[in-house]
Structure formats: structure tokens, C-alpha cells
Amino acid sequence: MAQNIFDDPTFFAEYKNLRENEPNYNDLLEQPAMRALLPDLTGKTVLDIGCGFGHNCRDFVGRGAKGVVGIDLSEKMLAVAKAENALPEIEYRRMDMAALDTLDETFDFVYSSLAFHYAADFPKLCADIYARLNPGGMLLFSQEHPFTTCSMHDSNHYVRDANGRAVAYALSHYAERGRRTGKWFVDDVENYHRTMGDIVTALARAGFLIDCMVEPEPSPEALQIRPGLEKEFIKPTFLIVRAEKCK
Amino acid sequence: MAQNIFDDPTFFAEYKNLRENEPNYNDLLEQPAMRALLPDLTGKTVLDIGCGFGHNCRDFVGRGAKGVVGIDLSEKMLAVAKAENALPEIEYRRMDMAALDTLDETFDFVYSSLAFHYAADFPKLCADIYARLNPGGMLLFSQEHPFTTCSMHDSNHYVRDANGRAVAYALSHYAERGRRTGKWFVDDVENYHRTMGDIVTALARAGFLIDCMVEPEPSPEALQIRPGLEKEFIKPTFLIVRAEKCK
Numbered sequence: 394m395a396q397n398i399f400d401d402p403t404f405f406a407e408y409k410n411l412r413e414n415e416p417n418y419n420d421l422l423e424q425p426a427m428r429a430l431l432p433d434l435t436g437k438t439v440l441d442i443g444c445g446f447g448h449n450c451r452d453f454v455g456r457g458a459k460g461v462v463g464i465d466l467s468e469k470m471l472a473v474a475k476a477e478n479a480l481p482e483i484e485y486r487r488m489d490m491a492a493l494d495t496l497d498e499t500f501d502f503v504y505s506s507l508a509f510h511y512a513a514d515f516p517k518l519c520a521d522i523y524a525r526l527n528p529g530g531m532l533l534f535s536q537e538h539p540f541t542t543c544s545m546h547d548s549n550h551y552v553r554d555a556n557g558r559a560v561a562y563a564l565s566h567y568a569e570r571g572r573r574t575g576k577w578f579v580d581d582v583e584n585y586h587r588t589m590g591d592i593v594t595a596l597a598r599a600g601f602l603i604d605c606m607v608e609p610e611p612s613p614e615a616l617q618i619r620p621g622l623e624k625e626f627i628k629p630t631f632l633i634v635r636a637e638k639c640k
Numbered sequence: 641m642a643q644n645i646f647d648d649p650t651f652f653a654e655y656k657n658l659r660e661n662e663p664n665y666n667d668l669l670e671q672p673a674m675r676a677l678l679p680d681l682t683g684k685t686v687l688d689i690g691c692g693f694g695h696n697c698r699d700f701v702g703r704g705a706k707g708v709v710g711i712d713l714s715e716k717m718l719a720v721a722k723a724e725n726a727l728p729e730i731e732y733r734r735m736d737m738a739a740l741d742t743l744d745e746t747f748d749f750v751y752s753s754l755a756f757h758y759a760a761d762f763p764k765l766c767a768d769i770y771a772r773l774n775p776g777g778m779l780l781f782s783q784e785h786p787f788t789t790c791s792m793h794d795s796n797h798y799v800r801d802a803n804g805r806a807v808a809y810a811l812s813h814y815a816e817r818g819r820r821t822g823k824w825f826v827d828d829v830e831n832y833h834r835t836m837g838d839i840v841t842a843l844a845r846a847g848f849l850i851d852c853m854v855e856p857e858p859s860p861e862a863l864q865i866r867p868g869l870e871k872e873f874i875k876p877t878f879l880i881v882r883a884e885k886c887k
Contacts, residue, residue, distance in 0.1 A: 540814075561811060561812035564809045564810075565875075567855075567874060593850060593853035608815070608837045626816060629835075
């Protein structure tokens with residue numbers, strides 16, 4: 394089972410504040426790139442893994458989806474989703490993404506925004522999603538980039554010039570797969586590092602036809618709002634993959 | 641047309657010396673990983689792009705290939721191939737990989753070891769290879785890893801601790817695609833940087849089904865021979881992709 398950090402009261406309060414009040418990386422960088430890769434959802438059934446506050450579930454209905462199941466491990470996140478993004482077409486369920494093999498339904502589209510780096514067993518996750526996709530179905534997911542998840546200790550930092558400008562990223566421990574813990578609002582937030590090769594090969598082994606891979610870059614508008622996003626040209630923060638189940 | 645650096649007399653002499661006399665990265669790291677991914681070649685036709693000294697062309701015949709075409713831009717490399725690795729089943733041709741669309745034949749297997757980072761137009765290269773593969777055919781290639789090709793100026797280096805031990809890699813300019821020049825035996829050796837996403841997406845757009853991606857790590861034996869290979873656990877030097885043309 395993945396760590397349920399989003400139900401930690403301090404973490405939850407800080408995360409909610411981040412998403413609601415600041416110009417954040419999700420809204421400026423990851424979400425625009427994900428939206429650009431959405432398929433036509435008219436009449437489709439959708440599974441949103443790690444649906445959080447339910448913004449995307451609601452959006453999918455707006456794009457014509459006939460039914461959306463949003464799963465999340467966090468009761469607090471789901472409480473917000475049910476309060477703020479409830480629609481007759483959406484069902485929110487508390488569920489660990491490690492337990493997808495207990496789902497009876499299949500879906501036309503599986504979506505996941507920035508959740509897969511919390512999964513310990515990525516090959517199983519890929520196989521479970523593949524089995525729950527209808528023929529011709531599509532998976533679109535984002536996760537923290539392996540450049541970001543790899544580093545351990547204090548090696549995860551930018552190298553700066555004499556003026557304090559970031560000029561390079563100190564990447565390390567890339568080949569050392571597995572659990573990482575770090576501070577993000579609270580101590581010991583847990584995620585899992587795997588390499589680019591691991592990710593691509595696990596998708597292929599599960600049967601997926603990889604359609605595209607994107608390492609999102611900020612738009613000029615996003616750079617205006619948050620100049621620090623310039624660092625994305627040094628190394629990307631997020632990785633996005635779209636893959637299909639053959640008909 | 642790609643830069644013909646291998647016909648530079650100084651470069652050629654230094655490169656030949658490296659490949660023949662030193663325990664080098666190709667033999668310790670890249671070639672074992674490539675061999676592990678070779679398909680059954682019995683009765684197959686093979687195209688080797690950037691065949692160099694022809695070692696692999698000869699190996700493919702030993703593995704049962706019925707015909708091998710080895711292409712390379714360098715006359716000096718091909719002269720060695722013809723002198724040292726000639727077999728009736730092998731034809732060596734001088735050709736730029738940018739001109740693959742002028743080839744009349746098709747092949748069951750296309751192989752390329754550490755040449756694609758010299759290609760300026762990777763989407764065209766993928767499309768040209770796909771068109772020259774028979775249905776069910778396979779592409780296996782290695783190239784310098786985008787972690788290696790990305791950096792510009794003097795930013796491509798390891799960050800060392802107080803004892804001089806490499807602890808991180810200073811990665812930079814990842815999103816800035818295009819031509820890079822650097823010193824490797826001689827000045828101004830040219831190659832082309834593209835991102836992981838560019839590579840995966842270009843293969844997918846060309847029609848390829850990506851089968852696996854490997855970022856090779858040194859074996860314990862290789863580490864004994866060349867302890868500096870430990871740096872491969874910080875960040876990989878090479879990228880290998882295997883992809884299929886659907887039947």
C-alpha cells in the first residue's frame with residue numbers, strides 16, 4: 394500500500410494551500426501539457442487514478458465522458474472532491490492504486506496526474522491498468538521525472554554561478570532504484586525512483602503501444618508568472634507518457 | 641550530411657587506438673547490453689548503420705544472418721572493415737545515414753551502435769528505417785544518452801566531494817535541442833542533442849512499437865577492469881532502444 398501522506402493534517406493543509414493559492418507547477422506546467430494530450434472523451438468511461446480534489450474528473454464530464462470513477466487513497470482529498478466536484482456522472486472511491494486488480498469494471502481511458510511516483514510496483518501497476526482498459530483504450534499519465542526522483546541525501550540541487558543563477562542540476566543515484574523519502578511540507582514523504590528505461594520497458598512488457606512521451610516546458614506566459622520555471626530548460630520536473638492498448 | 645569526423649587522420653588514429661588497446665566503454669558497457677538484446681538472426685537480412693570496423697557485421701554472419709549491409713560515412717573505417725572483417729555475406733558501402741531513403745533493399749533487422757547522436761534529423765532517420773524494415777522487422781540502436789549529449793560549454797562534468805569522488809553529475813541545457821560541438825581527440829566533434837521524449841515520440845510517430853529501453857550498467861567484472869564505470873550508477877552514458885515494425 395502506498396503511503397497515505399495526503400491524510401496527514403499538516404501535509405493536507407499545506408498542499409491545499411499550494412494548489413489553491415499559488416501559481417504552482419501543476420497549473421503552470423503539468424496540467425497544460427496533460428490537457429494537450431487528452432483524447433476525445435465523448436461517450437467514454439474514465440478512471441482517474443489519484444484523483445485528488447476531483448478537478449479533472451469534473452473536466453472529463455465537461456468533455457463528454459459518460460462515466461468517471463475517481464480513486465484516491467486520501468479521505469481528506471476525496472472529501473473535498475465530493476464537496477466541490479460532485480456530478481451524477483462521477484463516482485469517487487477510496488482505493489489504493491496497488492489494488493486496481495480488485496476493480497470489476499473496464500474503462501476506455503485511464504488518467505493519472507502526478508501519482509505514479511508513489512507506486513512501489515510499477516510493472517504491476519501497468520499490468521493492472523492494461524487489464525482494466527477496453528481494446529483501443531488509452532492511458533495518459535504524468536509523474537515526477539526520474540531526474541527528480543533519483544537523487545538521495547542532499548544531492549538534489551541546482552549548481553549555481555557566482556550570481557546565484559542556476560546553471561546545472563546535480564543529478565545522482567540514477568541507477569539506484571527504489572524508495573526515497575524527503576521533506577515536502579512534512580518529513581519522510583515517500584516516493585519511488587525508477588529509470589526512464591524501467592518506465593518504458595514496463596509499459597511495453599504490459600502490452601502498451603507507447604504513443605508519445607513529453608517532458609513539459611513552460612510557456613512564455615507561465616515564465617512571466619513564475620520566472621523560476623526557467624530551470625525546466627536545465628532539466629524537466631515532470632514526465633508524461635501516453636500509451637494505447639491495441640484493438 | 642553528418643560530419644565525417646572519422647576520416648580526420650588524428651581522430652581516426654586516436655579512435656582506433658581506443659577501440660583496440662584500452663578497456664573502453666563500448667566493450668565494457670555498451671556492447672554487452674546490445675548483444676543481450678539481439679534477436680535470432682538465422683536466415684535474416686541485416687543493415688548495420690555506422691558499421692565502423694565491421695566487427696558486428698561479422699558477428700551477425702556468425703549468428704546466422706544470410707546477408708549483411710554495413711554502411712559508414714568514413715572511408716578509413718570501411719577500409720579497416722574490408723581488410724579485417726570481410727565475408728562473402730557482408731557488403732560494405734560508403735553512405736551517410738541521412739541518405740537511407742536512397743536504399744532499394746529492405747531488411748529484417750536494422751542495427752546501429754553509437755551512431756544516431758551524429759544524425760541531425762532523427763524523425764527522418766526513424767521514418768527511413770521503418771520504410772526499409774520488412775513487416776515484423778526489428779530496430780536495435782544505441783546512442784549517447786541525452787544526459788550526456790545535453791550539456792553545453794563546460795557544464796558537462798561530475799560534481800566531486802572533498803576526496804575527489806564523483807557524487808553527482810552537473811546536467812544542463814536539457815531542453816535546448818540541436819547541434820553540440822566538443823573536443824573528443826580533436827576539436828569540434830559534432831553531435832545532436834534531443835530529449836528522451838523526442839526520441840520515444842519520433843519512434844512512435846514513425847510507426848514503431850517500442851519493445852524495451854535500456855540504460856546499461858556495468859557488470860561487476862567490468863567494474864573490476866575499469867573502476868571509473870561506477871559513475872554509471874550516478875547517470876548513464878548510453879541509451880539503448882529496441883523497437884519493432886508490426887506485422
